[in-house]
Amino acid sequence: MEGAVRPTGPTRSLGWLVICFLVLPITIVFPVSLTDRRYLSLPQDGISFEHYANLFGNREWLGSIGQSFYIGIFATVIAMAAGTLCAIGCWRLSTRASEFVRALMLVPIIVPTIVYALGIYRFWVDFRLLDTYTGVIIVHAVTGIPYVVITVSTALAGFDARLEQAARSLGASTWQTLWRVVLPGILPGLVSGAIFAFIHSWDELVVVLFIASRAVFTLPRRIWDGINEHLDPTMAAVAVILVLLTVVLLTVDLTVRRK
């Protein structure tokens, strides 16, 4: 009696239709980026790579991509180091206190970013960190920690704790056990965590709207201004690059996790 309530044909089709609704609208940026017109449209008399040339010849766009990349890498490294240690610490303790720490880590995911943006703006005014790389990196790292803690905790739940005990009883130190046994054992979870933390920073707009203005002008900020001010097809070319980056990162994640 396997599959006693298998969905019928029409139900299945509707399910796939919803998947199409999820994926297809995004693909529209591909043809629009190749348009031969100067406004957002499908190609009319042939395709053109002019908008890609605009993008790669434009110092502002390239500058923003570079800034976002730089901030994303630093934020990811910090979030990974702190988040992974925290997840391992909680996993070793498994007490009510460590459960509380994990619950606390969910708060930044639940509270709307706009609320935090108000607070951190006032905070950075006092610390003179408005519109600085340091200010943005700290914020992205701290708000990225929860994603790392969740992903690494999930990986640890599937990791055999006896391996760690075996290493310890054979004389390995805390750090040796960590580097040689635990971390390699949860590598797929670490890769996922790092990708999550990077995307979180790379994509973050709301806080940046508050705490950065001129010196730091990240990619999401430039896209935001583009959408609100001049909708030209260069935006579609940027969108294509971002879609491709997402596809690459998702492929890496799925490949690592399937092993």
Next chain:
Amino acid sequence: MSERRKAWLFIAPALAMVVVFYFTPLVRVLWVSVSEPALGFDNYAMLFTSAPIQRVLITTARICVFTTAITLGLAYLVAYVLTHASPAGQRLMMIGVLLPLWMSVLVRAFAWVTLLRREGLINKALISLGMIDEPLALMWNEVGVTIGMVHYMLPLGILPLWAAMRSIDNRLLAASRGLGAGSLQTFLRVFLPLSLPGLIGAGVLVFIFSLGFFITPAILGGGKTIMVAEYINHTVHESLRWGVGTMLATTMIAIIFALLFGLSRIIDLRTLFGAK
């Protein structure tokens, strides 16, 4: 050094960073809401007296309810099909769920703008097909905001629902069929009740994320349909009324935690966030 001590040393850096750089600024928001421009609850009185604020709150509530209802219906369908799909079908469907989830929210909003605006691709297509004469107003109104929000929220609804459905014991369904119930009856009286906690959890989650959503509503609402997050941004950035902005922010946090508290009495919250 004891093992417990060492474990806490591992936890310390992340905990310290989150407390100092996240919770301290958050508490500051609460404080500003009762201290600017003057000490007291005057800002909160505006919830009951200010017509513009009430309008924004009602718009927000309406959009969130519609978004959550539509998202849940579609997400339930996808999760149901996903649960019963072949391994290959599951993999493909999962990619269809994860790809938009990981996709930049700005890219998604931008794609919807190219499709929905007055000179957008949907209106052009409909006009050239002769189905309409005048372009339809598909964005800069609640319709556009809801479409964009449902698109954003769907993966966030599908994943917890899928997790809930996967944990349903297939033998219960087989038993129901074996005892003579039809497939519709089995679905309505066995599968649906068993998936109900997942449905409620996903619903609260989507509603909470909708409530404070800024980017997509701001872009697709175009300043005409204004939700509370955009209103807060406007109040603080343009009119510099920090007291009002932080009051609305605090109200939002209060509503969210009240919802989560209610939810925690029904289901284990950790399952919802994949923390367990």
